[in-house]
Amino acid sequence: MKDDSRMAHPSALKGAYAVWWRETTVFFREPPRIISAVVSPIIWLVIFGAGLGESVRIGGESYQQFIFGGVLVQTFLFSSLFYGAYLVWDRKIDVLKAVLVSPLSRSSIFLGKVLGGVTISLIESVIVLLVGAMIGMQYSPATFFIVLGLVALASAGLTALGLIVGSYMESPEGFQLLGSLVLFPMFFLSGALFPISNLTGPLGLVAALNPVTYIVDLLRGALSGVYYLDPAVDAVAFIGFIILANVAGVLAFERMKS
Amino acid sequence: MAVIEISKLTKHFGKIHAVDGLCLKIDEGEVFGLLGPNGAGKTTTIKMLATLLAPTSGRATVNGFDIAKSPSKVRQSIGIVFQEPSSDELLSGYENLKLHSMIYGLPGGLVEKRIDDALALVELSDRRNDLVKTYSGGMRRRLEIARGLLHQPKVLFLDEPTLGLDPRGRKTMWGYVKRLVAELNMTILLTTHYMEEADELAGRICVIDNGKAVAVDSPGALKAKVGGDLVTITSSPLPDLKSLTKLKFVRGAEMTDGRLLITVSDAAANLQELLAKIGKVECVEVRSPTLNDVFIKFTGRELEQAEGGWFDKIVQQSVNKQ
Ligand SMILES: Nc1ncnc2c1ncn2[C@@H]1O[C@H](COP(=O)(O)OP(=O)(O)OP(=O)(O)O)[C@@H](O)[C@H]1O
Ligand SMILES: [Mg+2]
Numbered sequence: 190m191k192d193d194s195r196m197a198h199p200s201a202l203k204g205a206y207a208v209w210w211r212e213t214t215v216f217f218r219e220p221p222r223i224i225s226a227v228v229s230p231i232i233w234l235v236i237f238g239a240g241l242g243e244s245v246r247i248g249g250e251s252y253q254q255f256i257f258g259g260v261l262v263q264t265f266l267f268s269s270l271f272y273g274a275y276l277v278w279d280r281k282i283d284v285l286k287a288v289l290v291s292p293l294s295r296s297s298i299f300l301g302k303v304l305g306g307v308t309i310s311l312i313e314s315v316i317v318l319l320v321g322a323m324i325g326m327q328y329s330p331a332t333f334f335i336v337l338g339l340v341a342l343a344s345a346g347l348t349a350l351g352l353i354v355g356s357y358m359e360s361p362e363g364f365q366l367l368g369s370l371v372l373f374p375m376f377f378l379s380g381a382l383f384p385i386s387n388l389t390g391p392l393g394l395v396a397a398l399n400p401v402t403y404i405v406d407l408l409r410g411a412l413s414g415v416y417y418l419d420p421a422v423d424a425v426a427f428i429g430f431i432i433l434a435n436v437a438g439v440l441a442f443e444r445m446k447s
Numbered sequence: 448m449a450v451i452e453i454s455k456l457t458k459h460f461g462k463i464h465a466v467d468g469l470c471l472k473i474d475e476g477e478v479f480g481l482l483g484p485n486g487a488g489k490t491t492t493i494k495m496l497a498t499l500l501a502p503t504s505g506r507a508t509v510n511g512f513d514i515a516k517s518p519s520k521v522r523q524s525i526g527i528v529f530q531e532p533s534s535d536e537l538l539s540g541y542e543n544l545k546l547h548s549m550i551y552g553l554p555g556g557l558v559e560k561r562i563d564d565a566l567a568l569v570e571l572s573d574r575r576n577d578l579v580k581t582y583s584g585g586m587r588r589r590l591e592i593a594r595g596l597l598h599q600p601k602v603l604f605l606d607e608p609t610l611g612l613d614p615r616g617r618k619t620m621w622g623y624v625k626r627l628v629a630e631l632n633m634t635i636l637l638t639t640h641y642m643e644e645a646d647e648l649a650g651r652i653c654v655i656d657n658g659k660a661v662a663v664d665s666p667g668a669l670k671a672k673v674g675g676d677l678v679t680i681t682s683s684p685l686p687d688l689k690s691l692t693k694l695k696f697v698r699g700a701e702m703t704d705g706r707l708l709i710t711v712s713d714a715a716a717n718l719q720e721l722l723a724k725i726g727k728v729e730c731v732e733v734r735s736p737t738l739n740d741v742f743i744k745f746t747g748r749e750l751e752q753a754e755g756g757w758f759d760k761i762v763q764q765s766v767n768k769q
Pocket of ligand 1: 460463464465466483484485486487488489490491492530640
């Protein structure tokens with residue numbers, strides 16, 4: 190016997206909005222999350238950037254200007270991936286299954302989560318951009334918005350990647366592992382802190398396959414006009430990564446039980 | 448008509464047979480109770496029906512939809528109150544319900560009224576804007592119940608809904624479950640290890656042990672299977688068991704802890720004759736069978752002990768020390 194009259198028919202977009210609303214509301218109620226996300230990039234910028242700034246110049250820019258784009262990427266790279274992996278935490282505190290058992294389609298839930306991650310990345314990036322301006326980084330108002338657009342797109346891909354990991358991970362202890370095994374190599378081998386043109390062999394290969402490499406190059410290019418790779422290659426890799434990560438993410442959510 | 452049909456449903460976790468070939472049919476508008484001790488497989492059964500866990504084998508339909516083939520249709524048809532609270536601690540009670548109403552696509556015009564009613568029902572109206580992390584255990588439980596009911600699903604799963612509620616909260620909850628069935632013809636599958644709860648609410652009960660259904664029937668019929676009323680007698684010297692069992696209304700007699708436990712078909716009619724046969728007694732206790740007796744009959748173990756064993760032991764030890 191099937192009875193349609195009493196079945197729930199949530200709208201996909203409203204449902205995604207609901208998930209987004211939950212993610213962002215909870216984020217603002219946990220101040221340590223936002224503080225930890227923006228403090229370390231700013232420390233990098235101030236201490237490393239200014240400290241080495243006098244002695245090192247890369248590609249005609251000061252070191253501080255060079256790492257500004259990289260540090261910005263660091264901000265939302267860590268927050269996007271960890272945000273996705275927060276799924277494990279939601280599973281542990283039992284709030285995840287309440288959403289998974291709902292009639293909302295898995296792609297709606299996924300969309301809401303990705304938008305939540307993007308929103309959080311944007312907020313943090315605005316803070317880092319403004320602090321950067323205060324300590325002497327130069328960019329035009331137009332650049333400010335172009336960079337935020339790129340941040341939004343890149344974060345959509347990285348959040349999706351984090352969500353995929355989170356959908357497979359069983360325990361929050363996996364967080365630590367994710368950090369040291371995936372995140373740090375991804376960040377260090379991306380050209381964020383030193384040019385990767387020096388890297389050869391396996392490391393060079395990892396850098397070339399690392400999506401963050403292209404995100405860093407695009408963002409730094411947008412900020413300072415200096416590209417280390419071909420911008421066209423950057424753009425193709427960037428967009429390809431975002432699409433791939435999101436398609437894989439929806440599939441991972443479809444198969445997730447609880 | 449069957450709203451839930453379970454056929455040979457099985458779930459193994461490695462060597463553990465959490466649910467083992469369960470077959471059940473639950474009709475529309477029925478309150479069906481799964482009664483069993485810790486680890487019997489109640490939650491596992493509900494999780495499979497709610498599409499949160501894939502069965503090892505067997506199949507089941509909810510509202511006519513196969514749990515394996517059309518999980519999203521099943522999800523559209525159900526509501527669930529989990530055994531562990533699953534509300535968001537960093538949201539207020541009101542916000543949790545609001546979120547739920549959006550996720551379940553409640554029509555905008557209904558939302559505020561439903562939330563107000565639900566909060567009033569579980570007596571949380573005055574705490575509606577406080578974050579859930581400031582709620583007590585019982586309050587969380589009540590919020591959970593309010594959330595499960597908010598969208599008035601066709602089929603509702605309640606996994607130990609009154610766990611942690613005080614007696615008054617439990618009574619209120621019972622009243623509400625009855626109203627849901629009467630007014631909305633909701634079908635409810637409820638798990639519990641409280642005998643009174645199953646007795647009070649469920650039209651039929653499945654006694655489940657080690658993942659297997661050991662008995663399915665109405666509470667009354669199950670109790671009747673125990674075989675009548677129970678008479679407990681303390682006397683010294685204790686009478687001869689054999690002579691008692693010769694009486695035609697005596698269904699069984701056994702000694703436990705120096706007392707004599709006799710099952711008779713109808714205590715009201717037979718007590719006089721029974722006592723005459725026994726002679727001088729110190730103490731007589733007569734009671735109707737409870738579901739605990741049912742449980743003992745079908746599994747050979749006590750449900751109450753299986754449930755609170757370790758706790759009772761700790762209490763006992765601390766009392767003994769004094
Ligand atoms: N994820 C899991 N992994 C391994 N074993 C599990 C898992 N979930 C449940 N079990 C086992 O399956 C059995 C049934 O568990 P279940 O939670 O269904 O019991 P229950 O009847 O709900 O008990 P309770 O009254 O304690 O809630 C138990 O032996 C339990 O240890
Ligand atoms: Mg359980």
